Amino acid sequence: MSDFHNKMAPASDRPAVEEDHSPDAPLSIHDLTVAYHRKPVLWDIDLDIPEGKLVGIVGPNGAGKSTLIKACLNLIPTASGKVQVYGKPYGKQRSLVGYVPQRESVDWDFPVSAVDVVAMGLYRKLGWFRPVRKKHKEVAREALERVGIGHLADRQISQLSGGQQQRVFLARALAQDATLYFMDEPFAAVDAATERAIVTLLQDLKGKGKTTLVVHHDLATVAQYFDWVILLNMRVVAAGPTEEVFTQENLRKAYGGKLSLLAEAGHALTQADRG
Amino acid sequence: MNWYWIDTWIVVIGALTAIACALPGSFLVLRQMSMMGDAISHAVLPGLAIAFLVTGARASLPMFVGAAFVGVLTAVFTQWISTWGKVDRGASMGIVFTTLFAIGLLLIVQAADHVDLDPGCVLYGAIEVAAWDVAWTFSIGDLLIEVPRSAVVLGIVSLLNLVFVVAFFKELRISSFDPDLATTQGINAQLMHYLLMTQVAVTTVAAFEAVGSIIVIAMLVTPAATAHLLTDRLGLMIFLASLIGAASAFFGHLMALYIPPMIGFESTTTTGMMAVATGIFFVLAWLFAPRYGWITRLVLGKKLIKEKPVGAKPLKES
Numbered sequence: 093m094s095d096f097h098n099k100m101a102p103a104s105d106r107p108a109v110e111e112d113h114s115p116d117a118p119l120s121i122h123d124l125t126v127a128y129h130r131k132p133v134l135w136d137i138d139l140d141i142p143e144g145k146l147v148g149i150v151g152p153n154g155a156g157k158s159t160l161i162k163a164c165l166n167l168i169p170t171a172s173g174k175v176q177v178y179g180k181p182y183g184k185q186r187s188l189v190g191y192v193p194q195r196e197s198v199d200w201d202f203p204v205s206a207v208d209v210v211a212m213g214l215y216r217k218l219g220w221f222r223p224v225r226k227k228h229k230e231v232a233r234e235a236l237e238r239v240g241i242g243h244l245a246d247r248q249i250s251q252l253s254g255g256q257q258q259r260v261f262l263a264r265a266l267a268q269d270a271t272l273y274f275m276d277e278p279f280a281a282v283d284a285a286t287e288r289a290i291v292t293l294l295q296d297l298k299g300k301g302k303t304t305l306v307v308h309h310d311l312a313t314v315a316q317y318f319d320w321v322i323l324l325n326m327r328v329v330a331a332g333p334t335e336e337v338f339t340q341e342n343l344r345k346a347y348g349g350k351l352s353l354l355a356e357a358g359h360a361l362t363q364a365d366r367g
Numbered sequence: 368m369n370w371y372w373i374d375t376w377i378v379v380i381g382a383l384t385a386i387a388c389a390l391p392g393s394f395l396v397l398r399q400m401s402m403m404g405d406a407i408s409h410a411v412l413p414g415l416a417i418a419f420l421v422t423g424a425r426a427s428l429p430m431f432v433g434a435a436f437v438g439v440l441t442a443v444f445t446q447w448i449s450t451w452g453k454v455d456r457g458a459s460m461g462i463v464f465t466t467l468f469a470i471g472l473l474l475i476v477q478a479a480d481h482v483d484l485d486p487g488c489v490l491y492g493a494i495e496v497a498a499w500d501v502a503w504t505f506s507i508g509d510l511l512i513e514v515p516r517s518a519v520v521l522g523i524v525s526l527l528n529l530v531f532v533v534a535f536f537k538e539l540r541i542s543s544f545d546p547d548l549a550t551t552q553g554i555n556a557q558l559m560h561y562l563l564m565t566q567v568a569v570t571t572v573a574a575f576e577a578v579g580s581i582i583v584i585a586m587l588v589t590p591a592a593t594a595h596l597l598t599d600r601l602g603l604m605i606f607l608a609s610l611i612g613a614a615s616a617f618f619g620h621l622m623a624l625y626i627p628p629m630i631g632f633e634s635t636t637t638t639g640m641m642a643v644a645t646g647i648f649f650v651l652a653w654l655f656a657p658r659y660g661w662i663t664r665l666v667l668g669k670k671l672i673k674e675k676p677v678g679a680k681p682l683k684e685s
């Protein structure tokens with residue numbers, strides 16, 4: 093896989109991708125429309141995500157943030173449009189893409205240990221009929237070590253706290269060693285320490301030239317954490333560098349009449365201005 | 368009361384049924400789809416009936432294929448109705464299997480004039496009869512061993528199920544735990560789902576004739592649920608489920624032999640008692656399982672509080 097990986101990974105001879113419609117952007121989405129039971133929830137999404145950015149996906153509940161990620165990963169059928177990862181359909185680039193789903197999406201009583209769950213990130217590399225071996229578990233343990241819960245590797249996953257479970261999911265994405273990551277609310281219901289830990293990890297990924305898209309709900313920290321922002325509410329309200337896009341006006345468009353949220357957003361902006 | 372060869376074979380047939388069922392059953396339980404076993408085992412009825420009407424013979428290969436096919440259809444229809452009809456999975460399963468079961472009963476009653484296919488036999492089976500139906504005989508020294516056909520069939524199905532679960536262990540694990548992740552890893556979770564359903568259908572059909580569908584439902588779900596209480600490791604859980612199922616077959620038959628005479632009855636159905644035995648094992652595990660048992664937790668509750676808490680360390684900053 094590593095040959096392939098090198099070819100696709102950030103190459104210095106490629107022109108810097110900013111706003112242009114580069115065919116080789118880590119993620120480029122064209123005219124994507126998604127519907128559940130014929131009711132559209134995402135309309136005409138057009139996005140080109142530049143390389144090496146930490147991207148926040150922001151929008152109210154039901155805006156279609158999770159749906160956008162699932163559509164990119166072929167987890168739900170799309171009505172129209174196409175999604176390309178480094179210039180090729182996602183289906184051909186699976187090993188380059190890591191996914192951290194929402195924590196509630198799995199049954200934590202399942203009889204697996206933390207290290208087993210992390211090793212699942214290696215299944216694609218392993219291929220059919222090949223069992224998980226010791227060296228794969230070693231990789232998984234290292235990933236758990238990196239997120240600070242190496243000592244909990246052999247615990248059954250229901251005996252972990254919510255924050256620790258979130259770290260297991262992050263470790264799984266790390267073990268996969270992707271170049272493009274989708275994370276659905278990794279900060280949901282974690283304490284301040286875990287939040288800081290995750291931010292450090294995200295920055296670390298960015299430092300390695302990886303592109304990460306993160307669904308985020310806390311408007312107060314958007315400007316602080318992300319260098320790129322997608323404001324979403326069924327359509328892309330705005331997308332671009334945080335300082336250009338994360339404005340009062342755009343937030344009003346994205347959040348509509350939800351006043352309490354707007355007040356929060358205003359607070360966030362003043363904080364961002366100060367910081 | 369004496370123990371005859373036939374008793375050994377009854378237990379062997381029961382145990383093989385248990386093993387054949389525990390392998391896919393463990394995954395059904397973990398996917399919270401226990402009712403699917405129930406649904407499929409009822410829905411195979413029209414498949415059996417149609418194949419029977421077409422070929423005019425019992426226990427033939429077409430019958431087997433027909434029933435397995437309808438079993439898989441149950442899974443497909445259930446999926447369709449819940450996707451397109453805005454009905455949840457449980458409800459659409461109910462719609463599909465009661466409909467198919469009703470069609471099956473109708474067909475069997477229609478056919479009953481011409482042929483000998485008894486609905487009661489489909490539900491409760493006839494393990495005592497099955498044990499007499501010898502497929503081949505061989506001898507070790509002076510000992511003549513007559514292997515019943517059901518034991519051969521269920522032995523083959525157990526072996527196939529074992530090969531399937533071992534070969535696709537990691538695919539079954541990931542697609543049961545997190546189907547979305549499986550898909551991102553290039554493992555088609557939908558395909559694994561239908562493969563598992565096919566396995567359930569084939570197992571149900573293979574077992575129903577010897578032991579009836581009631582015991583199949585019990586053996587698919589109860590030993591696996593019991594084993595889930597006993598361990599946190601998937602491989603061990605499947606192994607324990609098989610073991611508990613086999614033990615239930617043995618104790619079930621013992622109970623069928625000894626308990627009715629004690630309370631003045633002639634005898635009872637062995638398969639019924641085997642189902643009861645799986646229930647007894649479940650209750651025991653529910654009370655005394657090492658970590659999750661109700662009584663265990665009461666007793667150990669105080670000790671656990673004293674255990675040193677282990678928190679998360681911060682991430683390594685590299």
Ligand SMILES: Nc1ncnc2c1ncn2[C@@H]1O[C@H](COP(=O)(O)OP(=O)(O)OP(=O)(O)O)[C@@H](O)[C@H]1O
Nearest residue numbers: 128129133151152153154155156157158159160307
């Ligand atoms: N499986 C589904 N079937 C039908 N409608 C769905 C389904 N999943 C999501 N929806 C609808 O699609 C819309 C977008 O949902 P989505 O989960 O993408 O929102 P979200 O932005 O992730 O919200 P949240 O912030 O609450 O996580 C919502 O209106 C939701 O009701």
Ligand SMILES: [Mg+2]
Nearest residue numbers: 157158159276
């Ligand atoms: Mg969501």
